[in-house]
């Protein structure tokens with residue numbers, strides 16, 4: 264028996280060895296590696312113990328909107344495509360139990376249609392629900408974690424675990440409850456009632472984002488965390504005069520300096536080089552150690 268053979272025996276799971284992973288991140292750096300597509304929670308429960316048995320390292324990718332993969336990815340990449348019945352978004356509800364693979368864009372469409380208060384906080388964030396929870400994604404309107412009451416995860420042993428969310432569950436761009444190797448499979452969200460002004464608020468915020476962020480380019484969102492609420496990393500990089508700085512096909516965005524754009528066929532090494540230049544200048548001129556927001560395996 265091999266891992267590949269055992270994977271082939273799991274229903275609702277497809278194993279793609281040496282797969283082109285380039286399209287699995289929004290940055291689109293060329294990457295190749297083993298991919299597993301999983302279409303049910305039960306299949307996730309069978310997969311994780313198997314990976315433990317074979318001592319195979321892995322990671323989960325959502326929309327890959329905050330992730331960079333190396334050219335040769337050693338970790339097995341798990342991509343969730345869990346069942347979702349869109350008819351549950353046809354009317355507003357008090358609470359929503361949703362699969363981790365649902366896109367936030369679908370939820371924003373629902374919030375615009377029914378004016379759900381609170382859901383404006385994730386306007387325009389490209390993400391799967393699982394990725395938004397893992398990252399506690401947010402805008403200057405608020406953070407995603409504030410809308411979450413329960414998260415269901417699969418442990419490395421294949422058991423289902425429910426996390427009840429409280430005020431200590433999240434902090435800035437972090438969760439404090441996903442243990443190493445656990446996979447978020449679903450979550451329950453609430454809203455703060457209905458407000459007729461929400462649809463316009465969301466539309467205005469989308470316009471604002473289009474003007475201030477390079478949304479039409481290949482990038483991974485903000486590369487660095489803001490050192491604190493009053494010190495946006497983008498502003499600090501801009502003041503260093505680094506907007507437009509290019510290494511190979513990568514360029515610091517001229518629209519928003521905390522974004523790095525892939526303008527051509529760029530490499531992981533070029534990304535590291537550009538990140539290190541920015542980090543060392545921030546250290547030298549401000550005495551600030553920039554921390555990566557983007558997730559990089561092996562970092």
Ligand SMILES: Cc1cc2nc3c(=O)[nH]c(=O)nc-3n(C[C@H](O)[C@H](O)[C@H](O)COP(=O)(O)OP(=O)(O)OC[C@H]3O[C@@H](n4cnc5c(N)ncnc54)[C@H](O)[C@@H]3O)c2cc1C
Nearest residue numbers: 325326327328329389390391393394395397400401447484
């Ligand atoms: C143009 C652009 C604009 C952006 N604007 C914002 C913004 O305004 N605010 C903001 O916060 N972010 C922003 N981002 C970054 C990104 O959208 C968020 O970090 C988002 O939460 C990533 O979700 P994802 O599904 O793409 O996760 P991925 O990038 O695929 O993964 C991120 C992390 O979550 C983990 N993960 C994903 N799914 C699961 C799961 N089911 N179980 C366990 N772990 C999981 C991954 O392993 C990884 O460590 C932007 C990105 C882009 C490209």
